[in-house]
Amino acid sequence: MMESSALIQTIRDIVQRHNKMPTRLLQILREVQDSLTWLSAEAINAVAGELGISPDKVRSVATFYSFLYTEPHGSYDILFSDNITDRMLGNRELLHYLSERLGVEINSTRKDGLVSVGTTSCTGMCDQGPAALVNGYALTRLTKPRLDRIVGLVNAKTPLEQWPREFFEVVSHIHRADILLGRHFADGAALRAVLKRGPDAIVEEMVKSGLRGQGGAGFKSAAKWISCRNAPGEVKYVVCNADEGEPGTFKDRVLMQDFADLVFEGMTVCGRVIGARQGFVYLRGEYRYMVDALKATLQSRREAGLLGEAILGDPGFSFDIDIHLGAGAYVCGEESALIESLEGKHGVPRIRPPFPTTHGYLNQPTVVNNVETFASAAKIAVQGGDWFASRGTAESKGTKLLSLSGDCERPGIYEYPFGVTVRQVLEDCGAKNPQGIQMAGPAGHMISEKLFDRRICFEDLATGGSFMVFDHSRDILDGIRNFAHFFVHESCGFCTPCRVGTSLMRDLVDKVHTGHGTRADLEEMRKLGQIMRVGSHCGLGQTAPNPVLDSLDQFPESYERRLRSTAFEPAFDMNAALEQARWLTGRTDPDAYLDEEILQGAMP
């Protein structure tokens, strides 16, 4: 641990660098932790003191985000991505292997304080897993030989900058490109269009395009822009939601990595249309590896006159973009929670209405759009709304990026016009013998074989882009269990149905999974799921029961083959509960004990 005076100086420097702005709190805590490996009470108090806010505000943020630690933590923090697709690729075996080789228990820190090993929610590397994070930086394509080398590097205390570059290589597997990924885009073209034709004309094109929120919710983007544009307020904001946390989704990662200019340009067009001068990219913490490159792109755009003051020489057109990094909280993908997080707070979704277009960032009118939505908007500004609307279906115009992973030969990114069938996608990605799809992630829907002719579009199967394939060798319930545990970890804890319901649902799924469930438990799951669905405060809790409710209908056999034949089975094991009492009273009959060894005299 650092000397007290050195600690305070370190924190003072960091807080100064962020201009002592409380809205930068999450960014500040990330940097403080980078220096100190964890956030001690002393560090938290120092941050509060430097920012002039109360320590409990800092603590509530520090205890909310899963990548921030308020307990001692290793200098090397290794977190295995634990999505079902990582599990399909054998991550559990690798996790145990690494923990053994390093001599550290899973979910704990080694005695010498050098290294911690644990798991985290999907890191968005499903097409190149098993994946992990080391101090927040993505590791891909893990194998035992690679882990052997990592053990050596950790034990030799080799700085991350000296680790082999190929460990951190993130490849964009684009297997199918259409109008968004396939056509060349000249940087600045959309900005020239908006300057030449004026914001009104661009709004017009946006309306004609029919573009809908590509994060999956499907709200008309033009309506959002118009509402924000008309909202009273001197200061307005543009926010790009790059908090791509839905397990199985990684299309925004590819867009930010390979098409950042397009996304930034879409944001800048939006800024011009609604009258904003400031934009933010809220980038999920798992993608911190690309922050430096994104900052360089922003800088080169400033130098080219495409960002900053007087864009393209027009003194009335100023707009800049700042990057905020998340810290491991799926709920921040919900737009009002994202705004809270952007303001430096813990990410609890706000009460709506009012909506962000009138009361968003710092209570000012704000447009929050998904990465893909901004990229599409940039293209629409250049090519026109009709061009975009010529693809897709009646209610879903344009194209959709799908992130394919799981049991298929060619996982990666596929861009399709809306309306493509599930079956077509499965054929294209080389899925042999698929039994089901988790569409749109755990919050989406489970699709069995008999529904493969359904179409991907807002009228039928809406999706933010996650598409995880399960073939017939898989046990669907393994996936359901993984998702149930995911929601427990990610619930923000604000409202009762989600905070408690996710834990109750996990316990019920575990009970069935371990062979202790009965028909009564399945009925219980349905009732509980209904309470969560209709009663929760935000989309997280409302969709958390989806995997269970869908699979009960679509894959009843996955549950039934594990059920006990009795009508009811208690949640506790009577024999286990009585074991110690029986031992104390000296019972020796074999029926008294579960474990043979106890009969030999060992105390239970």
Next chain:
Amino acid sequence: MSEESTFTLDGRKVPFRDGQTIMAAALAAGVYIPHLCFNPEFPPHGSCRVCLVKVNGRMQASCTAPAMAGQVVQSETEEIREIRRGILQMLFVEGNHVCPACEKSGACQLQAVAYYVGMLAPHYTHFYPRRPVDASHPDALLDFNRCILCELCVRASRDVDGKNVFAVQGRGIKAHLVVNTPSGKLGATDFSLSDKAAQVCPTGTILSKHSGYEIPIGQRLYDRKPINVVGDVAALAVSKGGRRHD
């Protein structure tokens, strides 16, 4: 009253002012909608979800849903009662609520609302969390086992008392009430029993020391009449069996 400024609640016309929520309008009209984190003296919070109603066919928290002309609101239907009951049962298994031994039994809003929605047993498997009590304060006892995270004490201490004694920390099922001192102990704060924060708890989390069990069972606040008739414990004076200091 013009036609535009009413909605129907279980078939009854309820007038409202612009900007009022369904809960506030119902309360003003004398119609009870069960609630826990809502207290009319504070801005709505919307976290307990007990006050769910069906608004034009969609379930919403009545404490945050704006009242609008012509809305058709359902509250006392069996479907909604069942959902409310489920939410109450969740709260009971999440903490450790030992009603028969609790000093607030009979004058507890959580217990009274549970009876109101027809909850007779916790139904779900108990979590049995470990939550040590805090007896460090000379006059008050904090029993975190009974906390339902309504944040009323947090809000009251911060916004009314100006003391900021309480906070909620942690995420998800690990979210919990804390005391804002380095030791985490109430004894290290300037908290007082006359604080607003001591009067708003809908459960028995914040208790006064040196007196207890003074009112016998049978004569406690909700022993004779249900909460929809009696009203919230936080709204009633101490002399009437409530928590409010006059």
